Amino acid sequence: MTMAIVVHGGAGTIPAEREEIVQAGCKEAAAIGWRILKDGGSALDAVEAAAQVLEDNPNYNAGTGSGLATDGSIQMDAGLMEGHTLRVGAVAAVELIKNPISLARLVLESPHVLLVAKGALQFALERGMSLCRYEDLLTERQYKNWCATQNAHLVNELRYSLCELATCPKRADKQYGIAEVVQEQLLAIYPAQEVQGEKHGTVGAVAVDTLGTLAAATSTGGIVDKHPGRVGDSPLVGCGFYADENAAISCTGHGEDFVRLLLAKRAADFVAYGATAHAAAESSIAMLSTRTSGEGGLIIVDRLGNVGFTWNTAHMPYAYMTQDMQEPITGL
Secondary structure (H helix, E strand, O other), X not given: OOOEEEXXXXXXXXXXXXXXXXXXXXXXXXXXXXXXXXXOOOHHHHHHHHHHHHHHOOOOOOOOOOOOOOOOOOOEEEEEEEOOOOEEEEEEEEOOOXXXXXXXXXXXXXXXXXXXXXXXXXXXXXXXXXOOOXXXXXXXXXXXXXXXXXXXXXXXXXHHHHHHHHHOOOOOOOOOOOOHHHXXXXXXXXXXXXXXXXXXXXXXXXXXOOOOOEEEEEEEOOOOOOOOOOOOOOOOEOOOEEEOOOEEEXXXXXXXXXXXXXHHHHHHHXXXXXXXXXXHHHHHHHHHHHHOOXXXXXXXXXXXXXXXXXXXXXXXXXXXXXXXXXXXXEEO
C-alpha cells in the first residue's frame, strides 16, 4: 500500500522575509511524520507528530506562536480523526496547553468527541497532562501583532468620536467652532485603520499509512484579534478536518465559511464520488469562492496515496512526501 503525508502552515499572505522559514517548518513536519509511516507507524500517529512539530514552531499560528484574542488571551483549537474507525477528538478555546493536538488525541482515545475551555483543561489534568505558562505560548511577533490591533482600534474609536463631534448640529460651530473643513482634516490626520498581519495560520497534516488507513489533524490559535471564546472550523469535524475510508482533509482559512459549507466533508465526498485528490481540493475551494466571500485552502490525501492541495489566498505553505520521493517537496 502506498504511503503519503501532506502538511500545511496556514493560508494567507506571507511576507517575503518569512517565506523560506515557513516552508522549512512544513518540510521538517512532513519529514518527521514520514519517518513514523516508514517505520510502520499509523497515519494517526504521523499526523499528530507532524502537527506537534508545527505547534512547537513559533512561526505558525498554533501552539507556541498562537495569535492573541482581543483581551490578550491565547485560546487554541485542535482536532484529529482516524478514517477507518471514524474516531474523533477535538478541543476548543483551550489555554495553557503547549500542544493542543495532543490533548485532542487524548479526547479521541476517550468516550468524548469535543471538549472546550475549562472542561478541556480539567480533562487534560485528569489524564496527566501538565499545563504550560502563558509566556511559553507568547511570541514577540504575535505580541506586536496584538499591539498593532489595539492601536488600530484606538485610532478608529478616536476618529469616530471626532467625526461625530464635527457633524453634531448642536456642537459644531456654536460651542466648538468645528466646521466641515475641520472634519476633512480629522479624516486626514486619523484615517481608518485596518488590522494588519497574518490573521490565519492554522496548521494541519493528512496521511495514509501502509495499511491504507487515513488520518487528519488540524490545530490553530484562531483569527488574530478574535473575540474571546470564538471557535472556528479547526476543531469541528467535517469543517476544518475530516477522514474516512476515502480521503483525509485538513483546512485553513476563514473558519466561519468552512463551517457553513462543511468543506472538509464535502472534499471527502468528492473523492468518494470518483474525483482525484487534486480535483477534490480544487472543487472544494472553488465552492468556497463562489458560495461565500471566504478565503482559505486545504490539503488532501486519498486511500491510494494521491495528494492534493489548493488555496484562494496569496499563499499557503505546504510540504508533502510520497513513497517514490527522497525528501519532502515544499511550496507556497
